[in-house]
Amino acid sequence: MKRTTTVIVLIVIVLVFAGSLYYLWDKNQEDPVTYTTQNASTQTIVVNTVATGSIVPEEEILIKPNISGVIEEVYVEAGEFVKQGDLIAKIRVIPNVSSLTSAKNNIASNRTALQTAEINFNTQKSIFDRQKQLFDKGVISANDFDQVNNTYLQAKQRVEQARIDLQQSRQNYDIIKTGTTSGLGNIAQTQVRATVSGMVLDVPVKEGNQVIEANNFNEGTSIASLADISKMIFEGKVDESEVGKIKEGLPLEITVGAIENKKFDAVLDYIAPKGVAENGAIQFEIEGSLKKLDSTDTFIRAGLSANASIILEKAENVLAIKEALVQYDPKTKKPFVEVEVGDQEFERKDVELGISNGIFVEVKSGITKEDNIKVWNQLQGPPKYAGRN
Numbered sequence: 001m002k003r004t005t006t007v008i009v010l011i012v013i014v015l016v017f018a019g020s021l022y023y024l025w026d027k028n029q030e031d032p033v034t035y036t037t038q039n040a041s042t043q044t045i046v047v048n049t050v051a052t053g054s055i056v057p058e059e060e061i062l063i064k065p066n067i068s069g070v071i072e073e074v075y076v077e078a079g080e081f082v083k084q085g086d087l088i089a090k091i092r093v094i095p096n097v098s099s100l101t102s103a104k105n106n107i108a109s110n111r112t113a114l115q116t117a118e119i120n121f122n123t124q125k126s127i128f129d130r131q132k133q134l135f136d137k138g139v140i141s142a143n144d145f146d147q148v149n150n151t152y153l154q155a156k157q158r159v160e161q162a163r164i165d166l167q168q169s170r171q172n173y174d175i176i177k178t179g180t181t182s183g184l185g186n187i188a189q190t191q192v193r194a195t196v197s198g199m200v201l202d203v204p205v206k207e208g209n210q211v212i213e214a215n216n217f218n219e220g221t222s223i224a225s226l227a228d229i230s231k232m233i234f235e236g237k238v239d240e241s242e243v244g245k246i247k248e249g250l251p252l253e254i255t256v257g258a259i260e261n262k263k264f265d266a267v268l269d270y271i272a273p274k275g276v277a278e279n280g281a282i283q284f285e286i287e288g289s290l291k292k293l294d295s296t297d298t299f300i301r302a303g304l305s306a307n308a309s310i311i312l313e314k315a316e317n318v319l320a321i322k323e324a325l326v327q328y329d330p331k332t333k334k335p336f337v338e339v340e341v342g343d344q345e346f347e348r349k350d351v352e353l354g355i356s357n358g359i360f361v362e363v364k365s366g367i368t369k370e371d372n373i374k375v376w377n378q379l380q381g382p383p384k385y386a387g388r389n
Helices: 002-029 097-136 142-178
Strands: 041-057 060-063 069-074 087-092 191-193 198-202 224-227 232-239 251-256 263-271 276-278 281-290 305-322 335-342 345-350 352-356 360-365
Touching: 041 251, 041 281, 041 352, 041 360, 097 142, 232 305, 251 281, 305 352
Parallel strands: none
Antiparallel strands: 041 232, 041 305, 060 224, 069 087, 087 191, 198 224, 232 281, 251 263, 251 305, 263 281, 276 281, 305 360, 335 345, 352 360
């Protein structure tokens, strides 16, 4: 029994020894590691953050009527250019019975007031004529004549005012009934005209639609919206994690989904002081003014979806390497690279880094374009598997 145990132990020892020899032999058969190298290059490195939004006019003007009624005719369509004062639409007034009756009663009241004022004026004129003859003969004093003269002038003034009131009441009646009156000319309230020059973005009404005027109780009906499309802005939102990185005055690069291979320059000029919760995250509104567009630029339609690349930092035509080539000293945390000085022989060189976009990093000093930099973290080939020939 002891002899059998001794034999088994010897066999195990032999097998372990043989396995160790085989492992060492197999390791010696592996090819030595060969590191590839890369060179620095000239790059333009941009550090940015992206905001989503849309392109809208800087100022959109809503054209509203000065009187309530029904659209009789529309003279413009969306997409047309109009100048200030051009006719947009015409309104047919549907008179309010109560207002019309009140206007009629006002005319009658003012007519009666005029008749009373004329009777009083004629009476005062007769008194004035008699007193003037007496004054000319020296029968009455100047003070007595002055009182008569003042009463006569006041009566004359009341007649003139009564005539003005009657004329205004008649004009008011005409406006209530028809929307216009004689003497208004081009400012007739039934004619809706453009208040600014620009493109017609939308005409939300049609012939036959009823519209109401803007007043203290409602905003009124919009007949058309106008805007100067050469002055467009980007309206978007950024996440709370990014808002701390941006500030007013930073440059923007706008890309519009509907316009391929085209970027528009803009400047960030507004960041909302208060965020809004959306889908569990806080979003802050931003606005950026696009550089003024001219007739040769691509036409940007209002409301198009767009992305704004907010440029936080930018370094143009600088020496750069891939960030994967950089190593960091485990003690000092200083960056360095390994530069080839011979065949598969490398020397450490400390480098001073600048901005990085996550792929390339700016190198301010430490290496040149001619240096071959070791790719230290490259794959060493596929792993060996048991049973591979």
